[in-house]
Amino acid sequence: MKHIEDIKDDEIRIISRQEVKRKPFYLRWWFWTIVVAAVLLLAVLLALSVRTKTAKSVDVPETVTESVPVAPTIVQAEPATVLVRDTVINDVPLRLLTPVNAVPELCLGIPDTTDPSLVLGLQAADIRADNRKIVGAFVMKGELLSRGMAKKGFCAIIDGKIQLGMAESTPLFEEVTEKDGYFFRQYPLVNQRVMVENKPKNKALRHAICELNGQIVVVSSLDKESFHDFAQAIADLGVDNAIALIGKNAYGFLHDSENGFQSWGEDIEMWEREPYVNFIVWRAKTNNHPSPTNPLTH
Amino acid sequence: MSDHLILSNANELIRIAAESLVYVASDGNYSDIYTCDGEKRTMTIQLGAIEEKIHQQLHTNNNEFVRIGKSLIVNLQFLTYINPAKKQIVLSDNRTFRFHLEASKEALRQLKEYVEQEHKL
Numbered sequence: 001m002k003h004i005e006d007i008k009d010d011e012i013r014i015i016s017r018q019e020v021k022r023k024p025f026y027l028r029w030w031f032w033t034i035v036v037a038a039v040l041l042l043a044v045l046l047a048l049s050v051r052t053k054t055a056k057s058v059d060v061p062e063t064v065t066e067s068v069p070v071a072p073t074i075v076q077a078e079p080a081t082v083l084v085r086d087t088v089i090n091d092v093p094l095r096l097l098t099p100v101n102a103v104p105e106l107c108l109g110i111p112d113t114t115d116p117s118l119v120l121g122l123q124a125a126d127i128r129a130d131n132r133k134i135v136g137a138f139v140m141k142g143e144l145l146s147r148g149m150a151k152k153g154f155c156a157i158i159d160g161k162i163q164l165g166m167a168e169s170t171p172l173f174e175e176v177t178e179k180d181g182y183f184f185r186q187y188p189l190v191n192q193r194v195m196v197e198n199k200p201k202n203k204a205l206r207h208a209i210c211e212l213n214g215q216i217v218v219v220s221s222l223d224k225e226s227f228h229d230f231a232q233a234i235a236d237l238g239v240d241n242a243i244a245l246i247g248k249n250a251y252g253f254l255h256d257s258e259n260g261f262q263s264w265g266e267d268i269e270m271w272e273r274e275p276y277v278n279f280i281v282w283r284a285k286t287n288n289h290p291s292p293t294n295p296l297t298h
Numbered sequence: 299m300s301d302h303l304i305l306s307n308a309n310e311l312i313r314i315a316a317e318s319l320v321y322v323a324s325d326g327n328y329s330d331i332y333t334c335d336g337e338k339r340t341m342t343i344q345l346g347a348i349e350e351k352i353h354q355q356l357h358t359n360n361n362e363f364v365r366i367g368k369s370l371i372v373n374l375q376f377l378t379y380i381n382p383a384k385k386q387i388v389l390s391d392n393r394t395f396r397f398h399l400e401a402s403k404e405a406l407r408q409l410k411e412y413v414e415q416e417h418k419l
């Protein structure tokens with residue numbers, strides 16, 4: 001659209017001009033031409049319709065259609081679970097967690113891990129060491145809880161659909177606030193299939209949320225890896241976009257239909273002391289949830 | 299009747315009379331909206347979206363809004379000084395407020411020319 005086109009710093013654009021006084025439309029010649037033409041057209045159509053009705057004076061038996069009540073269709077939600085698959089890329093052992101029949105959302109505080117409808121949860125946005133608040137923009141059900149752009153990677157959740165990307169500003173942020181969605185920022189790892197370099201050089205257990213073959217998959221390293229090696233491994237895995245989740249001693253859990261409850265990371269009591277600890281969780285779909293057609297909904 | 303600019307998101311709504319809106323400055327995903335009572339309000343709306351709203355909503359008054367580069371929208375009603383060489387633009391009502399802003403030389407040169415043409419200087 002013309003008015004939201006990009007503009008360069010050395011350009012100007014006039015948005016709204018002072019109004020020029022114009023004749024009211026009813027004082028203009030074209031207004032009266034249209035009115036006369038419309039009246040004539042209406043008269044012709046009326047005459048034709050009267051003639052057609054006269055010609056159709058044959059009695060036609062009335063058809064009565066009985067309406068048959070249709071029983072409401074009850075859609076049974078498929079059971080939610082997490083598919084777990086291990087692989088090795090470039091000597092980096094990885095675990096792929098694919099939530100199935102579950103809808104993502106963010107939550108503040110430690111999620112209720114005894115709730116079996118929560119099939120997967122990992123810590124999302126980092127906590128600042130100085131004030132213990134969230135690093136970067138964070139939106140929870142449309143409410144802005146934190147602002148800033150310390151990290152360029154972002155995860156937006158709108159209508160149960162995850163969108164990952166790398167940008168200093170994105171219109172998705174605004175959409176999230178309008179549609180009661182969720183948003184957080186993290187280190188970008190892969191952008192448009194290309195690995196992104198990041199500053200931290202230390203080795204740690206790494207987690208990432210990735211878009212792989214049209215599905216959202218959480219990938220975790222099984223050994224301590226540098227950001228570079230981990231990002232390169234998931235890029236080589238073939239992911240389109242990926243951003244980091246909190247690694248190192250971050251808490252995470254899953255409810256797997258085969259093996260039951262599993263958790264990893266540091267003791268949950270430690271994180272309970274953090275007022276802004278936050279998670280991305282996948283909750284089992286219910287019939288009330290939107291049933292998106294896009295596979296990225298997983 | 300005065301026109302109002304209405305900006306709204308999931309959490310809040312701002313309604314500003316066109317003649318009270320002095321300028322809007324971009325801060326990434328946020329916009330800082332400055333009004334002639336000295337108030338500054340920050341909203342999670344990008345500057346492009348505000349430009350679109352101004353275009354849609356404000357068109358029957360004496361206020362003329364101009365987008366200057368990526369990060370400014372100004373109300374020309376309050377324009378009191380442009381100096382492209384110093385990259386300086388001042389918005390003021392000459393009584394209660396005065397905002398000194400910075401923009402690119404080229405953009406300010408174009409704005410100066412535009413104002414000159416409009417007033418046939």
